[in-house]
Amino acid sequence: MTPREVDPRELRARYPDVFDRPASARLAMPAMIVAAFALLIYGLVDLDFSPSRFFAGLSQLGWITLMMIPPDPGSSLPIYLKALGETLSIALLGTTLAAVFALPVSLLAARNIIPSQILRFPVRRFLDSIRGVDTLIWALVWINVVGLGPFAGVLAIAVSDFGAFGKLFSEAIEGADQKQVEGIRASGGSPLHEIRFGLLPQVLPVIAGQVLYFIESNTRSATIIGIVGAGGIGLQLAEQIRVLEWQKVSFLILMILVAVAAIDFISGKLRFAIIGRRAVA
Amino acid sequence: MLVVEGLTCRFGAKAAVDDASFQISPGGFVGVIGRSGAGKSTLLRSINRLVTPTEGRILFDRVDVTALRGRELRQWRARSAMIFQQFNLVGRLDVLTNVLMGRLATMPAWRSLSQVWPEQDKALAMSALEQFDIASLAAQRADQLSGGQQQRVAIARALVQQPDIILADEPIASLDPRNTKIVMDALLRINKHFGITVLCNLHSLDLARSYCDRLIGMAQGRVVFDGAPSALTDHVARELYDLEAADVMGGMPVPVPEGVPALGTAAAA
Amino acid sequence: MLVVEGLTCRFGAKAAVDDASFQISPGGFVGVIGRSGAGKSTLLRSINRLVTPTEGRILFDRVDVTALRGRELRQWRARSAMIFQQFNLVGRLDVLTNVLMGRLATMPAWRSLSQVWPEQDKALAMSALEQFDIASLAAQRADQLSGGQQQRVAIARALVQQPDIILADEPIASLDPRNTKIVMDALLRINKHFGITVLCNLHSLDLARSYCDRLIGMAQGRVVFDGAPSALTDHVARELYDLEAADVMGGMPVPVPEGVPALGTAAAA
């Protein structure tokens, strides 16, 4: 049991590739890391990062923060609350739509469901293209259909998140445990059954987390909802930043933070209800 | 009648099953024995068509199982129930639903997908659970069960398929003696009463000899023994397991070791 | 000297281990037996402190294990090696690295994190693998191994910890007779040669009687038997497993069943 019993030299002779792995295998990982960092350093230099400027500026960093204290909504609190509610409902609806449409498509993009590279390729490229088209463009496209207003925002969010969900869901599905799927297959289940009973229970917490994250993200970001003329909290925030009303800015950020924390809380509850409580490290 | 002809399954360069051929007549209770890594699991999995054989054919009642596709393949899988070494339950579904998975092939898709199970299927699943003493766990999630409990759920799932042949991959590995007996007796009962063929990987030679009509011994993917349990002589067993015969045949009750076995004996045996 | 005093582990309302008390003197080879779900795994896991006991104390060499924290807790875990029923290997790491995990507690963090393993640790791991016939699989990913191969990797990992006590949770559940013997002999050898205490969950009473100095029987979380294997009378075994005595004690070689056992006998027993 102890090393004394076995002569290391003899072991070494018997398993040369365990003890003396070829340089190519040993160095591949470090080489990749070094390359990644070299590119990072090159980027930092190219982008005019200078430590001196960085440290000189550090002292100034707190300045705007000080202007933000104390957060103060002025007299606009009811408007802000309403705007937050609007944004939340647009984000909720848009993201849900995106998820509902993305789920079936993501199955077609997952390797463990469609093994054929030839069939998957167009689906993945389709999703890529949708993501590649800027959300601003989707907003303009939908304005041509349904006019300016929150509905256009819902549709624009739905389309652009559809592209992201399609990719993320399919990758979650690829990471699922095949054993459970095999259990269903072996009892004569159809592919539909394998997905419904073998895959979905496994990927549901991942998908739930992603959907809630996108709802959160759409609540935070101003772009689409503001552009299509649906107002919302993002518009208010952009406006206060533009006119440099720092106390209102910080108040709005606090409000959004609370909403984000609430979504985070729900997300945690929901996912753990699906995952089930486990031993905690 | 199950006929396996020249079956070979390769993973990369390695042949997990190598040119295996045998026939099993209906109602047989056949044990598959052999060392770890001999290809027992792969053999069973390829009969259920979870692994596509690289070469060779499998026939059941004169139907070429290797050529089946789509709906017919699923029906074959439903007819050949598989019990997995690692259970392969859906951890996040409850125990009863896991057992009901065995009924999927018998009902229209809308029923199963909306989880509106027919009453008699539920009754069947519940009875199967009760038969293995775990009906009280029906509502628990499968991933919260102890090892033996999970194994019994997996066996119940296979039984409710009401299969023509059962492929059991070490069905009693994690079971205590009582449950070992319950499970093996259940397999024997459905084999003898209903004439369902059973093909069962076993590590315990004693169990294999007690329950099986016939044994198939595998080594490095090849079938090296095929015959009645009584024909499994010391010599054959020694070859199969690469062991001193006494250690294998005397069954597990190894004589209480007097001295301490040195490392060499076991490793170099 | 391992002392367990009034140990209780609850999951919600259910007490998986219920007021268990016993002592094991150094160098003991103790088997834990009992039905599935009796709490055997939970007992072992709480000694290794993977489960925090709800009540009670565990002492080892007069140190209160239940009170350990941080570095000292880790050292205790390193001293009490655990072999899991479901192996608990890291599927995506190769076999050798999985075994080297057993050496983590002995080396500085930078070494392990950069995977620059000391030569002698590698040699130790390789010889452990070789001892169980799987040195040739050292470079394979753990999740590509057969059940028995994985189990042996897990045992090798425990052995390279060079522990003071080994907690083995059904270490031979997925092993063939040859490997069963190799593993049990290895446990016995390190137990007798180096005086390492072994606490081992076993389902096979015959194995338990062959190898253990002493048996602890559990039922529904409680210790219901504690004594020499010879003291495990028919009566006690019957109680423990809720079975006809002959089925348990005669060992697994069940007399070849004449008639087919009716469902009732097993299920209602």
Added chain:
Amino acid sequence: DDWKAKYPELTFAVVPAENASGVTERWAPFVSYLSKELGVKVTLRIANDYAAVIEGQRAGNIHIASYGSASFARARLTGVKTDAFANDINADGSTGYYSVFFVKASSPYKSVDQLKGKNLGLVDPNSTSGNNVPRFELDKMGIPDADGYFSKVVFTGSHENAMLALSQGTVDVAANQWTSDDDSTLAQMLTKGMLKNADGSAMKKDDFRIIHKSAPIINGPYAYNSDLPEDAKAAIAKAFFDAPAKDKAAFDRLSDGQKKGFHPATTKDWDGTIELIKFVDALRKKKAS
């Protein structure tokens, strides 16, 4: 009134002004005034991007829009059927604003021709007063190729950033918008104390100097859909012009009393701006080739 039957609801699109807060609150009373005057429901839509308003008018589902000069010119150029009918009158009675070049008062520069080889800070490629007009003005001064004339031309991203960059010395001259001494980005930043000397003390108006002022840029128009019936158009224009008299409170709310009223206008008034936009478009491919 048959147009009301055909258009039971009108949509009025507004893009928030760059330096005003609370667009919704500002416009809500005015829109309800319009609704009352016109006798149909008027929906206010506040879009954050002119491109959205232009697309909406093109598709016909925005009937009235408040444009910036350049974006109105852009809408016309890309074939949107929209007609201007009014624009804002500033507090001093004028109907325009300026693009100016700022330098620091402590610098020696007095005119643009002293700045050859120095750094110019523009706002962003889309800004009228921060990019289009400055380039147009430079062209008029005989500097057709700003990027060659100055050593570096940077887009600073916003009007505020341009002034910041100037105060920090990143650029030597910055283009910016300016209506009057009290109404400009600079004035606003000074009140907020956002511009500081190296020693941390707040900067004053006197620390900056204007070295060039463009021709006035006409205030952006209010425009309606060309396809609207003539009587509807007339009713809309009338409602606008009557606003300061009929509902002073709602009108004053628009600009905190900073504006005097609506000035009648026609699409022709933006011909100059359209020329400017054409000039800018011509620059696009020239720069690359």
Added chain:
Amino acid sequence: MTTAVSILPEQQLAVLNAAYRRAVGRRRLRLLGGIAIVAAALVLAAIGAEVNLRTLFTYFGNFVSYFDRILTLDSGQRVWTDAGEWLWGWRKWLKMLGETLLISYVGTLIGATFAFLLNFFAAENTSPAPWLRFVVRRLLEFARTVPGIVFALIFVIAFGLGPMAGVLAIAIHSTGALGKLFSEIVENADMKPVEGIRSTGASWLSCMRFAVVPQVTAGYASYALLRFEINVREASVMGFVGAGGIGQELVVAIRKFYYSDVSAILLTIIVTVFIIDITTGWLRSHLFGKEART
């Protein structure tokens, strides 16, 4: 038909079924309640968002109108009939794309590194202490909620104008976004290997390194690359600090209605997204290794 299982007597079944139904019933009720709440919220949201299916279907034909225009040259021909005219600015655009890729790379890598370092503290199953988890989660929320523009403005004032301010803003936002997503992957990981390694006396750090990281790297890679992609497209922050890049160029083309430029720039971005996605696929299959044995 063969019957491998004999059905229990009616009475016994009824008892078992009742027990099952009781246990499942509560769960099902909660599920139904949840679904009802979500459905109600969606209906409310649909009303609030002025969903109007009639308009949608009546004018759905307009969907292609914008695409029709961006695929038309000034001359009125389709863009692909005259590639030279369509892609006239390709040199400029490729250079901008290159710059943007570099900025995005630096920002994403810094963000991903911090997210990687923080996420184990934010995940419920690996966090050493609940209070630490709480603090880190709030920190991550803060990092992604404060708009990039605000950070950019602060950094511009502190460090001066230039890409540095934008990259830092991107890095902070990426930390917040990736930190949360990473921690969710960790929460979904199989804890059995962690237990296996912990039982050997390994430290928390080793458990993360050897039991968690091998399981989650593929997921990390796909989120990080998605974030990289988003950062490439992200125009507002970088435009704000005067380092616009390709995203800004696209927005300008959209706003100035240079139709054919819009489609040409979109083409470069879409091709970039293709390449990133293909890389993701390759990286993931590399990290997952040969498909695990089932």
